[in-house]
Amino acid sequence: TQLLEQSPQFLSIQEGENLTVYCNSSSVFSSLQWYRQEPGEGPVLLVTVVTGGEVKKLKRLTFQFGDARKDSSLHITAAQTGDTGLYLCAGPPRLDTDKLIFGTGTRLQVFP
Amino acid sequence: GAGVSQSPRYKVAKRGQDVALRCDPISGHVSLFWYQQALGQGPEFLTYFQNEAQLDKSGLPSDRFFAERPEGSVSTLKIQRTQQEDSAVYLCASSLPSGGIDEQFFGPGTRLTVL
Numbered sequence: 001t002q003l004l005e006q007s008p009q010f011l012s013i014q015e016g017e018n019l020t021v022y023c024n025s026s027s028v029f030s031s032l033q034w035y036r037q038e039p040g041e042g043p044v045l046l047v048t049v050v051t052g053g054e055v056k057k058l059k060r061l062t063f064q065f066g067d068a069r070k071d072s073s074l075h076i077t078a079a080q081t082g083d084t085g086l087y088l089c090a091g092p093p094r095l096d097t098d099k100l101i102f103g104t105g106t107r108l109q110v111f112p
Numbered sequence: 113g114a115g116v117s118q119s120p121r122y123k124v125a126k127r128g129q130d131v132a133l134r135c136d137p138i139s140g141h142v143s144l145f146w147y148q149q150a151l152g153q154g155p156e157f158l159t160y161f162q163n164e165a166q167l168d169k170s171g172l173p174s175d176r177f178f179a180e181r182p183e184g185s186v187s188t189l190k191i192q193r194t195q196q197e198d199s200a201v202y203l204c205a206s207s208l209p210s211g212g213i214d215e216q217f218f219g220p221g222t223r224l225t226v227l
Contacts, residue, residue, distance in 0.1 A: 004154075006154075031213045033213075033215075040220060040221075041218075041220050041221075042116070042203050042205070042217075042218025042219050042220055042221055043155070043203075043218050044218070045215045045216070048213050048215070050213060086152075088154050088155075090154075097167075097168065098143055098145075098160065098162075098207065098209060098214060099145060099157045099160050099168055099171075100145075100155075100157065100216065101157065102147075102154035102155045102156070102157075103154050104153065104154055105152065105153060105154045107152065
């Protein structure tokens, strides 16, 4: 069974700080996605990474896919209160399926 | 609105009752997914459809769980004889697909509480 482990599980920081969230697996993924989920809502896609070593930037968010495609990271620069939420990595367990395996989640709280 | 909608948003059931959760996907989306999310955890896959065909139901926890999408649009997830461990948020998502790596669009979920 493929698992996606995220760390840390919880993160509480002040506005302006930087942070990194990690997503690790013992299995290779063809692609990984990062979602953010706010209370009472469904997850919303932030980015998809598909190539080993790929780096994508979305404003203050930087996403990296590991060279071996077994891990990914999300770095937020100068966090804002609007970044508060549950961050989830997810990927398809096989090439022939559209279903997603989700990570264990990282709950981020940014205080003013 | 043009997003995925789910109803009801909240459901309280007594143990042993049957419940039905509805999902209206984005119009034209071919694929529809159901996930179960425990408090503070990531969603776990239950089942998915491509049009009306149920392609994978490997995540359904037991034979008390049943999903259908008879006309390839609206889907219903039914749970029979609910138990306390069924308490969770049930998320529905839809996607085109595009032939590449698809974005799944999620509804707000139905929070089920079994007493």
